[in-house]
Amino acid sequence: xxxxxxxxxxxxxxxxxxxxxxxxxxxxxxxxxxxxxxxxxxxxxxxxxxxxxxxxxxxxxxxxxxxxxxxxxxxxxxxxxxxxxxxxxxxxxxxxxxxxxxxxxxxxxxxxxxxxxxxxxxxxxxxxxxxxxxxxxxxxxxxxxxxxxxxxxxxxxxxxxxxxxxxxxxxxxxxxxxxxxxxxxxxxxxx
Amino acid sequence: xxxxxxxxxxxxxxxxxxxxxxxxxxxxxxxxxxxxxxxxxxxxxxxxxxxxxxxxxxxxxxxxxxxxxxxxxxxxxxxxxxxxxxxxxxxxxxxxxxxxxxxxxxxxxxxxxxxxxxxxxxxxxxxxxxxxxxxxxxxxxxxxxxxxxxxxxxxxxxxxxxxxxxxxxxxxxxxxxxxxxxxxxxxxxxx
DNA sequence: CTTTCATGTTAGTTCCTACTAACATAAGTT
DNA sequence: AACTTATGTTAGTAGGAACTAACATGAAAG
Numbered sequence: 001x002x003x004x005x006x007x008x009x010x011x012x013x014x015x016x017x018x019x020x021x022x023x024x025x026x027x028x029x030x031x032x033x034x035x036x037x038x039x040x041x042x043x044x045x046x047x048x049x050x051x052x053x054x055x056x057x058x059x060x061x062x063x064x065x066x067x068x069x070x071x072x073x074x075x076x077x078x079x080x081x082x083x084x085x086x087x088x089x090x091x092x093x094x095x096x097x098x099x100x101x102x103x104x105x106x107x108x109x110x111x112x113x114x115x116x117x118x119x120x121x122x123x124x125x126x127x128x129x130x131x132x133x134x135x136x137x138x139x140x141x142x143x144x145x146x147x148x149x150x151x152x153x154x155x156x157x158x159x160x161x162x163x164x165x166x167x168x169x170x171x172x173x174x175x176x177x178x179x180x181x182x183x184x185x186x187x188x189x190x191x
Numbered sequence: 192x193x194x195x196x197x198x199x200x201x202x203x204x205x206x207x208x209x210x211x212x213x214x215x216x217x218x219x220x221x222x223x224x225x226x227x228x229x230x231x232x233x234x235x236x237x238x239x240x241x242x243x244x245x246x247x248x249x250x251x252x253x254x255x256x257x258x259x260x261x262x263x264x265x266x267x268x269x270x271x272x273x274x275x276x277x278x279x280x281x282x283x284x285x286x287x288x289x290x291x292x293x294x295x296x297x298x299x300x301x302x303x304x305x306x307x308x309x310x311x312x313x314x315x316x317x318x319x320x321x322x323x324x325x326x327x328x329x330x331x332x333x334x335x336x337x338x339x340x341x342x343x344x345x346x347x348x349x350x351x352x353x354x355x356x357x358x359x360x361x362x363x364x365x366x367x368x369x370x371x372x373x374x375x376x377x378x379x380x381x382x
Numbered sequence: 383c384t385t386t387c388a389t390g391t392t393a394g395t396t397c398c399t400a401c402t403a404a405c406a407t408a409a410g411t412t
Numbered sequence: 413a414a415c416t417t418a419t420g421t422t423a424g425t426a427g428g429a430a431c432t433a434a435c436a437t438g439a440a441a442g
Contacts, residue, residue: 027428039431043430044389049430104295143367146368152352153368157345157351158341176337177337180333181341184341219399230401231421234401239400
């Protein structure tokens, strides 16, 4: 199969453990074991646990292509919101380990916060612009910023719920909830 | 003013620190200092850090009166959803420290999870029952369980967003978002 | 064959943290 | 005055975790 080099093995192992337990609760010994290397090797590749964390963070942050999103708008409420929602959910999903890690750590470094909060902010701008324009076109009436924030928060709630639901045993399918929410939202704001 | 007894001082200090940093990241020395007592006193009142955590958890879990909620239903979509939403947001708010703590700890004890997940589950039942009845009355068409889950997830998203927003500087008022969301939701599911 | 390089192993240092023991103090109770 | 009770102080133990030093090994490269 694909044989990973040592650094990648360590980075992969660390991000999984960090997201499961948070930075402080994970030991370097644990990471080394999961990566299948000795603890000494870990310290030879990364000067410290902190440094390993930073490298892992950088490696696993993901941001979508907003240009394509802007260009792909069709000015049909349900279709556009579906597209934006899909992209946002996808981005949240890809960043899930980092997001979980962020929740679990107090404050490692304000720069991480800034980096991590970057993409929700971009989505907020996109939605703000979109609702503004739709209001000008007379398709909706509500305040664009409020709508943008509400739509983002709703999506984030659905995302977190789907994460937590893996542990629980609700019969409800979260994908259906997401689709339903977008439909309700589109219908609920239409004039 | 009101002078707290020693145990309450320690419990209050611990819940604040636990919610800020998570169980592992907080030291008993830190808790004692914040409580204004010596570390020794802490151990005299609580046999261990773990024990202190459990007492603090028990003290600060809050559950609303569901009986009153069921009895107060008026079978008017927007009014009822507003009432349920208010109660849910209020419950989330009162449990915010415990919820944050829960996010930050890996797994201290599955019993805590069960206790903490109890009230969202009760709200889910309430909403399921409500939407089921509203469907029977012909007021809505969507699947009741999906709606219940979606409404809960939306609310949770708004709650988390309001917590995070304290750190950020968005101009949007989260209370307005909550009210808007309920209105959109009510309008979006009406036949 | 020898050198180099990445890795493993083992032992150890330093620091922090939960938790304890022993004694001191100060206020209230009997 | 003697006793009780709650608290503080100081010193210390035991264990864990980050990180290091020194040496061993084994495979690839010259």
